[in-house]
Amino acid sequence: MIPKYRKQFNQEFSDEKYKKLKEVLAQTGGVEQGFRVSESPIFLTKEFEGKLLDASESIINQIKALPAETLQKAVPDNCRVPNDTDQPHFFTIDFGICKSENGEIEPQLIELQAFPSLYAFQKKFEDTFCEVYPFLSEIRNTMPHETFKQHLKDLIVGDENPENVILLEIFPEKQKTAIDFVLTEQLLGIKTVCLTKVKKEGKKLYYENDGKVVEIKRIYNRVIFDELDRIPDLKTEFDFREEADVKWITHPNWFFKISKFLLPLLKHQFVPKSYFLHEFPENENLEEFVLKPLFSFAGSGVNLNPTKEITDAIEDKENYILQRKVTYEPIFEDINGEFSKAEIRLLYIWKENDERPILLENLGRMTKAAMVNVDFNKKDAIWIGSSNAFFGKE
Incomplete structure (x- = not known):
């Protein structure tokens, strides 16, 4: 959508640079990403960014205005976790990149979640694009690294010792997003712990770190709670529905409250x-x-x-x-003159005492298939998979 940058990127692109992009990511995380990384970033105009932010601000206003009882209806009784919070710690929102009836490129809401996404990975992904293609630095995210890191540290670690904070997942080493767990550990100094390794005594939770039993005081939760029932013969000491002296970041109930459940309740030009x-x-x-x-x-x-x-x-x-x-518009030209479609996820955090969330980063997904999820693409296609969006200055 920004001809200048698309032309320059396509001219500079090579298989060697794509290989370097993936190698740098793998070396930084010490593990291969379990999903396909696109060869190309997504270039979007400042005008399109304005449309994204306008829609997001409207949606945030509408959610803030909803009664707590309405949101509570979204939580299935068998998945309700005690000690709920007034607002989520994370807010992510997905927009398809579409064309309106009058021919304008516009965002259309696909879905929204109060569940953490690949925050640490996407920051590293943006850095790596800029390392391999230095000209991208002039349109990169303007938030300084230290500010990004401090925001996440304030949110996830808070005032606790990082040793008492864990990233919780079920069989984390088997997850496609394992590289994000490693990068989060590097960024915040916390440990990734499998749910099956969490010990419970009374209301307190513990994990073992280098042979030492350590109390868990805050949980950066990456477990999708309702999927646990689908894992055969799963044995855990800790059930989410039990009382525990722990702070959830974010509370599991918000996975249900900020979800497709809200879509029929939202109204905006860019909300189908x-x-x-x-x-x-x-x-x-x-x-x-x-x-x-x-x-x-x-x-x-x-x-x-x-x-x-x-x-x-x-x-x-x-x-x-x-x-x-909605109809995704194929506007992202590859080196063969073919076009990909895309969607963009805005990655917000929501600090407990803040009135509004803070936009930290974005995540792009490119496709040439009917569905944007990378699993639905043909194996030999290019300009598909996980990406990062860069916005023009004007």
Whole structure:
């Protein structure tokens, strides 16, 4: 979308530079990323950035205005965790890059979450793009590294000793996002701990660090709670639903409260109309909508072409939404003259005493497939996978 930078990047691109990009990322994290990294960043105009921020600010205002009871309805009874908080610590919001009826490139809301994303990795990804392609530094994120680090440290570690703070995941070494865990450890000095290794005595939680038993006081939570039931023969000492003397960053209930559950409640030019499945009006055309389960991750369970037979067969209709289809516009040209589509995730943090969240970084995803999730791309395609967006100055 910024011809100057797209042209220069495509001219400078080589397989060797792409290989270097991946090697630097792997060396920094000491582990390969478990997902495909795109060869190219996403270039977006200052005008488009303004549209993104306008939509995000409106959505944040609408969420802040919702009664707490409305948000609590989103939490399934069997997943409710005690000691909830007034607001989430994280807020991420996904927009598809689309074209309006009058031909303008505009964002369209896809989904939103109060769940941490690849904050540490995306900062390193941006740095690495700038290292391999130095000209990108002139349009990079203006937030200084130390400010970025301090924001995350204030949020996740707080006033505690980093030794008493853990990044919690289930079988972290098997997760595609393991590289982000390593980079977070490097950034904040905390340990990544598997849920199966957490010990519980009374209301206190512990983990073992170099043979020493250490109390856990804050949990940077990366476990998707409702997925635990799908792991066969999972044995843990600690159940999220039990009382524990620990501070959640962010509290697990917010995974449900800030989710697709909110989409039917939001209104904005860049928010496609959505309905709960059990409230879908007869005068709407089902073919114009995408069927999505309320609580799924990485695009699982999404049906791009739902039929009445499919929707009628769903028993728990209150756990699904229908969202009006948007058309991603293929505008990101590769070196072969072919075009990719993309979406962008804005990565906010929300400090406990702050009225509004702070935008730290972004995450891009590029595709040539019908769905943006990288698992749906052809193996030999280029300009696909995880990316980072750079915005023009004017």
